[in-house]
Amino acid sequence: MNKQALSENFLAVLKKNIWLLGTASWLFGITDRTIASFSDSYISAIDLTQLFTASLFFVSWLYLKPEK
Numbered sequence: 001m002n003k004q005a006l007s008e009n010f011l012a013v014l015k016k017n018i019w020l021l022g023t024a025s026w027l028f029g030i031t032d033r034t035i036a037s038f039s040d041s042y043i044s045a046i047d048l049t050q051l052f053t054a055s056l057f058f059v060s061w062l063y064l065k066p067e068k
Contacts, residue, residue: 015066026058 033054037047 012066012068019061019064019066022061026054026061030054030058 030051033047033051037043037051
């Protein structure tokens with residue numbers, strides 16, 4: 001393999017790994033917000049807004065999945 005192919009392969013793997021790390025981070029964040037919202041047995045409008053915003057960003061992140 002030449003240097004160009006190795007460089008492109010490295011970048012593809014790096015992009016995929018960053019995307020996977022981001023996906024895990026978003027899932028952790030949404031889970032954390034959900035547990036925090038339901039822990040006091042009262043869901044406020046701010047809690048719902050935070051959950052909706054985090055979910056929207058997570059779905060947007062899923063659309064950024066790198067191509068093979």
